[in-house]
Amino acid sequence: MHVAEMENKVFHIEALREFSTRIFLHFGVPPEDAAQAADVLASADLRGIDSHGVARLYSYFGMLSEGHINPKPRITTVRSTLSTATIDGDNGLGLVVGPQANRIAMDMADKAGSGWVSVCNTNHFGIAGYYVLQALERDLIGWAMTNSTSLVTPLWGMERMLGTNPIAIAFPGKEEPPIVIDMATCAAAFGKIEMARRKGQAIPSGWGIDSQGRATTNPDDTVNGGALLPLGSDRERGGHKGYALAVMVDVLSAVLSGANWGPFAPPFALRLKIPERSVGKGIGHFFGAMRIDGFMDPDSFKRQIDDYIRVFRATKPAPGTNGPLIPGDPEREAEKLRREKGVPLIMPIIEDLRDISRKTGIPFD
Amino acid sequence: MHVAEMENKVFHIEALREFSTRIFLHFGVPPEDAAQAADVLASADLRGIDSHGVARLYSYFGMLSEGHINPKPRITTVRSTLSTATIDGDNGLGLVVGPQANRIAMDMADKAGSGWVSVCNTNHFGIAGYYVLQALERDLIGWAMTNSTSLVTPLWGMERMLGTNPIAIAFPGKEEPPIVIDMATCAAAFGKIEMARRKGQAIPSGWGIDSQGRATTNPDDTVNGGALLPLGSDRERGGHKGYALAVMVDVLSAVLSGANWGPFAPPFALRLKIPERSVGKGIGHFFGAMRIDGFMDPDSFKRQIDDYIRVFRATKPAPGTNGPLIPGDPEREAEKLRREKGVPLIMPIIEDLRDISRKTGIPFD
Numbered sequence: 180m181h182v183a184e185m186e187n188k189v190f191h192i193e194a195l196r197e198f199s200t201r202i203f204l205h206f207g208v209p210p211e212d213a214a215q216a217a218d219v220l221a222s223a224d225l226r227g228i229d230s231h232g233v234a235r236l237y238s239y240f241g242m243l244s245e246g247h248i249n250p251k252p253r254i255t256t257v258r259s260t261l262s263t264a265t266i267d268g269d270n271g272l273g274l275v276v277g278p279q280a281n282r283i284a285m286d287m288a289d290k291a292g293s294g295w296v297s298v299c300n301t302n303h304f305g306i307a308g309y310y311v312l313q314a315l316e317r318d319l320i321g322w323a324m325t326n327s328t329s330l331v332t333p334l335w336g337m338e339r340m341l342g343t344n345p346i347a348i349a350f351p352g353k354e355e356p357p358i359v360i361d362m363a364t365c366a367a368a369f370g371k372i373e374m375a376r377r378k379g380q381a382i383p384s385g386w387g388i389d390s391q392g393r394a395t396t397n398p399d400d401t402v403n404g405g406a407l408l409p410l411g412s413d414r415e416r417g418g419h420k421g422y423a424l425a426v427m428v429d430v431l432s433a434v435l436s437g438a439n440w441g442p443f444a445p446p447f448a449l450r451l452k453i454p455e456r457s458v459g460k461g462i463g464h465f466f467g468a469m470r471i472d473g474f475m476d477p478d479s480f481k482r483q484i485d486d487y488i489r490v491f492r493a494t495k496p497a498p499g500t501n502g503p504l505i506p507g508d509p510e511r512e513a514e515k516l517r518r519e520k521g522v523p524l525i526m527p528i529i530e531d532l533r534d535i536s537r538k539t540g541i542p543f544d
Numbered sequence: 545m546h547v548a549e550m551e552n553k554v555f556h557i558e559a560l561r562e563f564s565t566r567i568f569l570h571f572g573v574p575p576e577d578a579a580q581a582a583d584v585l586a587s588a589d590l591r592g593i594d595s596h597g598v599a600r601l602y603s604y605f606g607m608l609s610e611g612h613i614n615p616k617p618r619i620t621t622v623r624s625t626l627s628t629a630t631i632d633g634d635n636g637l638g639l640v641v642g643p644q645a646n647r648i649a650m651d652m653a654d655k656a657g658s659g660w661v662s663v664c665n666t667n668h669f670g671i672a673g674y675y676v677l678q679a680l681e682r683d684l685i686g687w688a689m690t691n692s693t694s695l696v697t698p699l700w701g702m703e704r705m706l707g708t709n710p711i712a713i714a715f716p717g718k719e720e721p722p723i724v725i726d727m728a729t730c731a732a733a734f735g736k737i738e739m740a741r742r743k744g745q746a747i748p749s750g751w752g753i754d755s756q757g758r759a760t761t762n763p764d765d766t767v768n769g770g771a772l773l774p775l776g777s778d779r780e781r782g783g784h785k786g787y788a789l790a791v792m793v794d795v796l797s798a799v800l801s802g803a804n805w806g807p808f809a810p811p812f813a814l815r816l817k818i819p820e821r822s823v824g825k826g827i828g829h830f831f832g833a834m835r836i837d838g839f840m841d842p843d844s845f846k847r848q849i850d851d852y853i854r855v856f857r858a859t860k861p862a863p864g865t866n867g868p869l870i871p872g873d874p875e876r877e878a879e880k881l882r883r884e885k886g887v888p889l890i891m892p893i894i895e896d897l898r899d900i901s902r903k904t905g906i907p908f909d
Contacts, residue, residue: 259657260838263658264839265840290626292624336867336868360789360792367780383781388862391863411782411786415732415750416776430715434849435839435840440852459848469628473624474662480800490807491698495702497700498702498756498758502701503700
């Protein structure tokens, strides 16, 4: 363990937001898009999803520097009906293409009751939760999914064939805060394994396999040629279900839009292995939006959600716990704290941001 | 272990279908509805989902006998937009209300590109997979979910608050058979725990808790006042994710339609405890249908699915396995075998059917 890696420093969210915005502007991203992209990253930093905030800026920076991402995409509609569409992101930032595609889904919902958009030719879109929070602001039930670089093995396989392929959906309450679901379809995030590795700690069984396809609790094994396991981990505990969910996300996001699916999803970083085949364009996302009043009176729905939340919070707690949380609780608490006290960043991330600062001349900290 | 329980006998699917149809007719279910209901049960028996086929007929029989289910529902549309609707099932058989609501979703998809239907005032609808297979026959991507009697605890809880709340979705191939996902959102089915109990075997850790909220491997503990665990089992392996998925299914199916959600979902059998509160009407389902050509050329999509299936089948197998399956493989193999060789039923189920036969005068076997 390197002690320096565990040190951290706290930054005001607006300082991080401004730095990200200026970096995107530096590469010719239009001002509105730069602000949009920075907003998605800031949302992750606020909500405590540290792996998806400014920690990713170094990858975006590298991809833009080397011309792997188009800073000024012309986003087009490939095909559409009253409630469905396929969008081509023109290899733009996922942080720009994603929000635009999500708006298209929401606009369709306003007119047709619901809107469903599959997106190809796009890149990493930040946290899936961002998109469903946007839908809440328009009083819609939002859905968001994306495929991503393969890290996860199908049950009974020993190769990285699927991304961590998240699913997000949110439901508004009236007096209570919303239920916000945002979950990867693998047992544990790759970031957690990397953290265990840095600390020299074992990982729980059920998280990953080694390069020979054997269950392992050594994080090095999983990082070095092994793979993550799907949610459910093994056959007995339902690993086939997590695998099926990852396939669902992959097909809706990438097959349905004409993007690269499964093991062919391109990596979101420089110097990572490029898949041997291309079966489409970029990676894929999938967004949905549904008008609540397309199903029931929105006020009644929100009152029921309030009741739902209160009933679930009152569940008798398992021994040694404070009882069930409502999906979205930890992120909301992180946001409250970080808005007040700032966003803590670990030294390796700060060093990355300083490196970007040196290379661009844009001041940081 | 009672040896008699492990004996079984094989029945032709058409014999089971005819018996089910006649039982439904006996209670005044209209002929078309009786055939529809029997078809859903037959689909489960063919696909090897033994718990959801004629094994359930005894519950349907009991509910109809005691007037708990309306044999001649007037199914109505409560609210709709171009692509969404809420349907009131008038307390009909879920095996009749479900297919009707699914048809409404598919009809909307034909016109508007997609259709999304939330259903209240309904009952147990059989296997979720049935509905997405129906969508495949109309060249649509179908979704199906339902809530059900509470058996599952939220992570960190020690009470039954959620049903096994399944999610189904299917994608057609061109030369390859379709990908058919149909999965409960808990770690293991209640039926598996009951089977272990009969055999006097321990259950794997991660399936259930006892009445004190403690992890257990004794199936008796889980059945007697304990609860099932969500997919992911515990916090380390992502139990919060399975819990979130169960909440998603519950809200879409029951809150959005005005049905009973969470612990208030009524049981689907006589002599089970009735929840202390009613927060809506019956249980709830949720159906979706999307036109493939609302996103891309259907022929191209199906060719990509063929490629997808072949790529995933070619995944290097984990040691001691034959490699990954494609979701839907086991059910398709069961169907092939059972169409040829018949459907095996265990003695307790046969006894139930004989009892129904005695009570109704409708011959069985």
